[in-house]
Amino acid sequence: MNSELRIADKKDWLKGATGDWEVIIGMEVHAQVSSKAKLFSGASAEYGGEPNDHVSLVDAAMPGMLPVINEFCVEQAVKTGLGLKAQINPHSVFDRKNYFYPDLPQGYQISQYKQPVVGEGVVRVDVEDGHSIDVGIERLHLEQDAGKSLHDQHPNMSFVDLNRSGVALMEIVSRPDMRSADEAKAYVTKLRQIMRYLGTCDGNMEQGSLRADINVSVRRPGEPFGTRCEIKNVNSIRFMGQAIAYEARRQIGVLEDGGKIDQETRLFDAKKGETRSMRSKEEAHDYRYFPDPDLLPLELEADWIAHIKAALPELPDEKRDRFIKDYGLSAYDADVLIAERASAAYFETVAKGRDGKTAANWVINELFGRLNKEGKDIENTPVSADQLGAVIDLIQAGTISGKIAKDVFEIVWTEGGNPAEIVEKRGLRQVTDTGAIEKAVDDIIAGNPDKVEQVKAKPTMLGWFVGQVMKTTGGKANPQAVNQILRQKLGL
Amino acid sequence: MTSLTSLTISAARDGLKKKSFSARELTDAYLGAMEKARILNAYVVETPDQARAMAAASDARLAKGEGGSLEGIPLGIKDLFATKGVHTQAASHVLDGFKPTYESTVTSNLWRDGAVMLGKLNMDEFAMGSSNETSYYGNVINPWRRRNSNAALVPGGSSGGSASAVAAHICAGATATDTGGSIRQPAAFTGTVGIKPTYGRCSRWGVVAFASSLDQAGPIARDVRDAAILLKSMASVDPKDTTSVDHPVPDYEAVIGKPIKGLRVGIPREYRVDGTPAEIDALWDKGAKWLKEQGAEIVEISLPHTKYALPAYYIVAPAEASSNLARYDGVRYGLRVPGDDIVSMYENTRAAGFGREVQRRVMIGTYVLSAGYYDAYYVRAQKVRTLIKQDFDKAWDKVDVVLTPATPSPAFAPGEITDPVQMYLNDIFTVTVNMAGLPGISVPGGLSEQGLPMGLQLIGKPFDEGTLFQVGHAIEEAAGKFEAPKWW
Numbered sequence: 014m015n016s017e018l019r020i021a022d023k024k025d026w027l028k029g030a031t032g033d034w035e036v037i038i039g040m041e042v043h044a045q046v047s048s049k050a051k052l053f054s055g056a057s058a059e060y061g062g063e064p065n066d067h068v069s070l071v072d073a074a075m076p077g078m079l080p081v082i083n084e085f086c087v088e089q090a091v092k093t094g095l096g097l098k099a100q101i102n103p104h105s106v107f108d109r110k111n112y113f114y115p116d117l118p119q120g121y122q123i124s125q126y127k128q129p130v131v132g133e134g135v136v137r138v139d140v141e142d143g144h145s146i147d148v149g150i151e152r153l154h155l156e157q158d159a160g161k162s163l164h165d166q167h168p169n170m171s172f173v174d175l176n177r178s179g180v181a182l183m184e185i186v187s188r189p190d191m192r193s194a195d196e197a198k199a200y201v202t203k204l205r206q207i208m209r210y211l212g213t214c215d216g217n218m219e220q221g222s223l224r225a226d227i228n229v230s231v232r233r234p235g236e237p238f239g240t241r242c243e244i245k246n247v248n249s250i251r252f253m254g255q256a257i258a259y260e261a262r263r264q265i266g267v268l269e270d271g272g273k274i275d276q277e278t279r280l281f282d283a284k285k286g287e288t289r290s291m292r293s294k295e296e297a298h299d300y301r302y303f304p305d306p307d308l309l310p311l312e313l314e315a316d317w318i319a320h321i322k323a324a325l326p327e328l329p330d331e332k333r334d335r336f337i338k339d340y341g342l343s344a345y346d347a348d349v350l351i352a353e354r355a356s357a358a359y360f361e362t363v364a365k366g367r368d369g370k371t372a373a374n375w376v377i378n379e380l381f382g383r384l385n386k387e388g389k390d391i392e393n394t395p396v397s398a399d400q401l402g403a404v405i406d407l408i409q410a411g412t413i414s415g416k417i418a419k420d421v422f423e424i425v426w427t428e429g430g431n432p433a434e435i436v437e438k439r440g441l442r443q444v445t446d447t448g449a450i451e452k453a454v455d456d457i458i459a460g461n462p463d464k465v466e467q468v469k470a471k472p473t474m475l476g477w478f479v480g481q482v483m484k485t486t487g488g489k490a491n492p493q494a495v496n497q498i499l500r501q502k503l504g505l
Numbered sequence: 506m507t508s509l510t511s512l513t514i515s516a517a518r519d520g521l522k523k524k525s526f527s528a529r530e531l532t533d534a535y536l537g538a539m540e541k542a543r544i545l546n547a548y549v550v551e552t553p554d555q556a557r558a559m560a561a562a563s564d565a566r567l568a569k570g571e572g573g574s575l576e577g578i579p580l581g582i583k584d585l586f587a588t589k590g591v592h593t594q595a596a597s598h599v600l601d602g603f604k605p606t607y608e609s610t611v612t613s614n615l616w617r618d619g620a621v622m623l624g625k626l627n628m629d630e631f632a633m634g635s636s637n638e639t640s641y642y643g644n645v646i647n648p649w650r651r652r653n654s655n656a657a658l659v660p661g662g663s664s665g666g667s668a669s670a671v672a673a674h675i676c677a678g679a680t681a682t683d684t685g686g687s688i689r690q691p692a693a694f695t696g697t698v699g700i701k702p703t704y705g706r707c708s709r710w711g712v713v714a715f716a717s718s719l720d721q722a723g724p725i726a727r728d729v730r731d732a733a734i735l736l737k738s739m740a741s742v743d744p745k746d747t748t749s750v751d752h753p754v755p756d757y758e759a760v761i762g763k764p765i766k767g768l769r770v771g772i773p774r775e776y777r778v779d780g781t782p783a784e785i786d787a788l789w790d791k792g793a794k795w796l797k798e799q800g801a802e803i804v805e806i807s808l809p810h811t812k813y814a815l816p817a818y819y820i821v822a823p824a825e826a827s828s829n830l831a832r833y834d835g836v837r838y839g840l841r842v843p844g845d846d847i848v849s850m851y852e853n854t855r856a857a858g859f860g861r862e863v864q865r866r867v868m869i870g871t872y873v874l875s876a877g878y879y880d881a882y883y884v885r886a887q888k889v890r891t892l893i894k895q896d897f898d899k900a901w902d903k904v905d906v907v908l909t910p911a912t913p914s915p916a917f918a919p920g921e922i923t924d925p926v927q928m929y930l931n932d933i934f935t936v937t938v939n940m941a942g943l944p945g946i947s948v949p950g951g952l953s954e955q956g957l958p959m960g961l962q963l964i965g966k967p968f969d970e971g972t973l974f975q976v977g978h979a980i981e982e983a984a985g986k987f988e989a990p991k992w993w
Contacts, residue, residue: 070607074832076600077587077609077711079746109828111874113851120831171847173836301874303883306717306825309747 016149020235021192024142027231029265036261037230037238038197039189042204043182044214045158045222046089052157052181053080053123060220064163064174072179074118079307082107086181087311089213090130090155091321093183096207096328097150099134101318107155107308111301115173116160124184126302129154130311136187136207137330139348140199148200149188158182177221183214189228189238194257198250201225206329210354224248229260231268239264240274244288247281256281260288332357340369349377355391356381362398367405375405379422396425403432414492417441444490447498450482453490454498457481465503472505509534510674514578514731515758517677521567521577528567528577532560532621535579539623539675544993545646547660547670549584550592551624559621566619575738576619581676583667584625585632586612586722587711591622595713596640597630599858600839609711610743611680611722618738623676627666630860631830632687632715635931637665638919639862647695647916648673648989652956655992658916661691661931667725668695672989678726678735682712684719685818686912686935689947692725693911693960696949696987698732698977699725701935703967704942705750706736708743714829716822717748719939728986729948729978733757736970752968760975766800768976771904775811776934778913785910785959788950792908792961795983796976804904808896813889814937819929820873820886821940826863827870833858865925894941897964906972909934911947911960938964946973948980949987958987 016039026033051058054071071078094101106128109121131153139145160178164171185204191197205223208214216223225248230241242264244256259281264274278297279288304310327335329351336347336357350360350373359380364372380401384394404421407413413421413436421432421441436442444450457478458465468474475496482495499505509531512520520526536553556579563577587593587605594600608616616622629639636659637645647660647669660669664681668691671679681688683701692699700723707722714720724735737758742751772793777786797803835841835854842853859867873882900907913933922928938945944967947960961980965973 073837075605075607075838076593076595076603076713076832077605077709079710079748081745081747111828111831113831113834113848115834115836115847118832118837120834121828299876301828301871301876301879303824303828303874303879307714307748 016188025193034231035234038191039228040187041226042185046181051179058180068175093213094131096211097134100132103313105130105311107305108302109305124156125154138199148190151186153185194254231264346373359398363402510538528560528563542675547666548624549642573618579621581626581670581679585713595631596628598641599833610708611739629663632663634662637662661694663687671697681725686932692947694916696958700946703944708746708749710745716825733974760971761978765979768801769904770801771806771907773808776909810892817886817889818936823866823870827867907964909962911962915953915957944970948977
């Protein structure tokens, strides 16, 4: 669909002094390829290390050094392209983007300009308020990351750390298909999710593995696109929302004051929560792109692509649909469970041979709730899927009540162990012996004639009797049996 | 012992095997000759200690009956090749003090086969030049002089140091590189043999880049056989250079002396250029006659896009150079001229570090790649390049090898050509070969009226260097060898 045609939901329109506005957003996401080595050198692509620890002769652009493409990085890009349901280009070209900067040792970045490895695709994005949009992918290309200038190490010199220099990035360029900060945030969240499913980018935003340049413009609803500004290098999803909200308001202010938007590059200042001008279109670099003569064009064989495609894991959209269909889950529960591949896998282990909804409730409410509280993630959960499954089995078998089950879960969380054994050893087994329950009921009726009178007038008082029985049985009496016997003996 | 330096590589190799002399003796003879020939300014640095140590190691291997194809053979290395721990500056000020921690693949191959390094050879700065006048280390002098003249002449360029050193017998052979004629033109000016192999034949890893899609390493030697021996060692596929080609390296020496009867030799009519001195054209005719006399078939052919090769070359080569030379920015190695901020440091460093010709080409290259000019210049030049390749592809249906003059004139005097375009015309017969990625060899064909050597060029099919050596040897047999009278 022509991106220009899509009009935002009315609720996403921005009120200006002179009427309503729509914000139009497109993104260039830079995702670091998960790979042991850099894109064109054998040096380590690992995060951290002492400055200039991970630098080869190629990364430092020593005279006579030549780039050699890392096949694994290409595979990762192709995998990502397939995950974005995009066209994989069998022929693509690496170009040089020329500019001078101390953290760019070659004096050019090797990137892909006219012929990227991945072409058009589409991502389905579910926004928090329940609506979904399709965001068009224009292209994905591979390029080198730059190093880092350190300005705080010396009174009048800057230092350069080349550890990141040459690390492989995927630049994923979207169509201007987003119409609110929430849509933009949901899009990046979805991209991150897909790449984490594929194992092609760890999505670690604190370490800079995922960052975005955001193109923002505003228009009267349904009118042609306005002039856009590009907000550079925003590195958290929260900041992306803030930057878009600020920038849209700023542009509306300028236009409503009778001004016009200058096409420019802007920076987001997270401390002040505002964007400011970095350089105008006139000051824009002339990058003098041309095909890198050190690298032959990248030719991908159809078999190789097919092989990667066949080995793709199940992606979030498919998994979500399957969870709804096969386990009878709500869309909301399915979304929560598939957010991470590991949590979905955990759920499926728990749900295997058990009731899906019950499994989902336990995983979402008890496990995720507890993990969140302790700031742990699913990889480090103290309660394994098998343990949680055993707890659910004990409820289903009537061995323990739901209430006791929560206690058992807590014991497994803090102490570990086999839930069935815990129940046996600690005498938590539910009392289903009606004789024992009847005796307890009889004792309570005999001891509380006033309450017996009251319950006859007001049947909801039954709850007090249930409580008393549970108290004397240490919570182990089967609640259904207690109810039944009480009703019978009290004549309700 | 002076006679040792007059031996070709093949003769020295035989002498070493027979233990007629040792590698140390041979190396010492060259080191002595180098000292006496410093007026030629062929070397930017001599490495006598290293040379003697390498020669001693060769002697040890030879004593055990071991040793590679170049065991104990003393060579000069163009300053463009990275040599571990040794001056590697592309004869530029901007690389002041640069000593790499790595060894180029080509020189590694030579050392693997037992060769001995005498030192680093002078050249035009970053291999940009046709007269060796752009070196930061000063002009190289051609050992050849005009008859009855003491005036200095240029050795050609950019591999002027290599050609001069080989012609003056101050190395047994030399490495060189050729981007538009930088091996073949100086070979022609000095009466030596130089071959630019097929693009991808030798690894470019560790060779300071000028124009990546055109640069190729090759040898300059005293005769065709020596060039064949050297190329056999230099050539290899290299996983570190993905533009190098995995194609078997044949025993080039084996084809030398093989009759050329029945070979079809193309004479491209477009190489008859107005203004070419009559003696160059006459040499060309003579070359064709020699080959015909030895049984080859002479076929007139057309390479219709030849006239566009030089202008297209002077777009492609500077474009690539402008990008390749961006790394010389004063940040990590070489020269740094401080400034008030990073931009002025760049400007000061590059203004002081690059000579005028390098600056000119960086500016031309930057211009032709600029927004709005890219399609008009770079893209069109690449199209011309494709047409030139197609010209040759068609020619190979009719002929096995192409014969042309190597240069439009014999050697000239330093300062004689000041107009850059006039200087660029020196490459007129050689650039097409680089643009098409083909192998080309320059073989001495005779002396000019003024007694200066003139070269004939043979152009071959991709990876058919063997035929160039075969036919080159046939020319050599007919023309004889030429040695500069010693005056230094």
